[in-house]
Amino acid sequence: MDFHKARSIEERLQFMDHLAVKFRERANNIDEEGRFPFANMKELKEAGYTSLTVPTEYGGSAISLYELLRLQEKLAEGDGSTALSIGWHMGIIKNLSEKRIWKEDIFRKVCDEVRKGALINSAASEAQTGSPTRGGKPQTTARKEGDFWVISGRKIFTTLSPMLDFFIVSASIEGQNEVGNFLIPRSTEGVNIEETWDSVAMSGTGSHDLVLDNVKVRAENMVEKIVPGKKGANGWLLHIPACYLGIAGAAQNYAVQFAKEYSPNSIQGTISDIPAVRQKIGEMELELMNARHFLYSVAKQWDATNDEERKQMSAELSAVKLAVTNAAIIVVDLAMRVVGARSLSRQNPLQRYYRDVRAGLHNPPMDDMTIELLAKNVIGR
Ligand SMILES: Cc1cc2nc3c(=O)[nH]c(=O)nc-3n(C[C@H](O)[C@H](O)[C@H](O)COP(=O)(O)OP(=O)(O)OC[C@H]3O[C@@H](n4cnc5c(N)ncnc54)[C@H](O)[C@@H]3O)c2cc1C
Structure with missing residues (x-):
């Protein structure tokens, strides 16, 4: 393959x-x-x-x-x-x-x-800043020493850390009011991973702490200057809702299969014949259909437009993330209602989906910021 x-x-x-x-x-x-x-x-x-x-x-x-x-x-x-x-x-x-x-x-x-x-990922979140999308200034610092930068600090939530080869680390530049992104190869001296990730959601993401102790990289490894909280329109971040949509789809598949097979002796046939169960299955499908159409129409729009037009897509991109991740939470909830108490068994995938979809709320952009952005746009129109 x-x-x-x-x-x-x-x-x-x-x-x-x-x-x-x-x-x-x-x-x-x-x-x-x-x-x-x-x-x-x-x-x-x-x-x-x-x-x-x-x-x-x-x-x-x-x-x-x-x-x-x-x-x-x-x-x-x-x-x-x-x-x-x-x-x-x-x-x-x-x-x-x-x-x-x-x-x-x-x-x-x-x-x-x-x-x-x-493999590469960005390590932007810190305990003191919270979500970097809210504009907090990194406590991680970068100090210029001749042709090198010396970087120290601690990042949290560094997904993929057990296998990353490159970290993109945001750091405040000492002596200036500026923040840069620094490309740091894993093999650099002073790079350490502390295995702190104990989340009940997305537990396999290895989102541990990245600890940087006087890590020295060449001047050109400062790959860009950034303004915390100002990232512009980012189509690529739609990988986040796509992920939660996939989890919701898996929950739907499981619940529908279960409904087609489960036949308690209080009824003839299976629970898929019962109106209350059919209602939930239909509602799940509606949520997923809606979410898929929204996600993929915005993705196609992104692919079809140029850089200038893409800059105008921030509100839609944020709205997609909010709509799809919240729909995913609803779908998993409905799937569990279809299956009943068995969905709470540790052996049952639905309890994992239930925990995993919750993480979507805490990936960027956060819902309250999206709603505020939409309100600002409408009021300013
Ligand atoms: C599974 C998973 C993977 C992740 N992977 C990565 C990664 O690879 N790299 C990375 O850098 N980060 C990653 N993150 C971190 C993520 O981007 C956020 O930084 C993190 O989830 C913290 O967000 P938060 O909203 O809970 O934190 P905080 O910003 O601390 O907010 C906590 C609560 O305080 C309130 N709050 C805080 N500040 C404000 C404010 N200014 N205005 C209004 N309300 C506020 C809100 O109610 C919020 O819910 C990951 C997170 C998760 C869950």
Whole structure:
């Protein structure tokens, strides 16, 4: 299986379906033991998935946002933690390919490594700033020493940390009122991971603390200057709702299958014949249909427009994330109501989906910020 050699989206989706079936079988153990899904990541790398968003001139396939989200949704049907983790990596490379914000030389080098299997993610969150989307200034600092930057601090929620090869670390520049993003290879002295991740949701994402103790990188590793909280329109972040949509789809599949098979002796046939159960199944389908249409129409719009028009899409992108993640929570809840008390068994995947979809509320952008943005736009119109 080689994702790069597939001739169509449909063929890539078939590949992903094949992997997702395997990952679903491992998901319960990974969750129960809070383990990182090393085997899943290895298989995604070996199949060429992790370099699909690399630009074609650097040996990738430069897949569209629409295709990325379809694949991510399918992956999340198998294992949410794997999908969210690899989604950051895939999305960051896609974003850098589209916007070319980094110097070409350094981006090309990263792409070369990604083609060989390297993984990347950004470490932006800190205990003192909370969600970086709210504009808090990093307490992590970068000090200039000749041709080098020396970076110290602690990041929390560093998803994929057990296997990351590159960290994009935000740090306040000492002596200036500016913040930069620094590309830090894992092998750099002073880089440490503290295994702090104990979340009941998305427990397999390995979102541990990244501790940086006087980490020295070359001057060019300051890859961009940023303004905390001001990120502009980011299509790639839709990997987040795609992930929660996939989990919700898995919950629907489980509940419908259960309803078609469960036949208590109080009724003839199965519970799928009962109006109250059918009502919930119909409502689930409506939520998912709505969510998919919204997500994929905005993704297609993103793919079809130019950089200037994309800048106007912030409100829609934020609204999609809010609508889809909240729909996913509703769908999992309905699925559990269909299945009943068995859904609470530790052996049952629905209790994992229930915990996992909650994490969507705490991935960016946060719901209150989206609602405020929508209100601001309407009032200012
Ligand atoms: C599964 C998962 C994976 C993640 N992966 C990554 C990753 O790879 N890299 C990374 O950098 N981060 C990652 N994050 C972190 C994420 O981006 C957020 O930083 C984190 O979830 C904290 O968000 P929060 O809203 O709970 O925190 P806080 O910002 O501390 O907010 C806590 C609560 O306080 C209130 N609040 C705080 N500040 C304000 C304010 N200014 N205005 C209004 N209300 C406020 C809100 O009610 C909020 O719910 C991940 C998070 C999760 C759950």
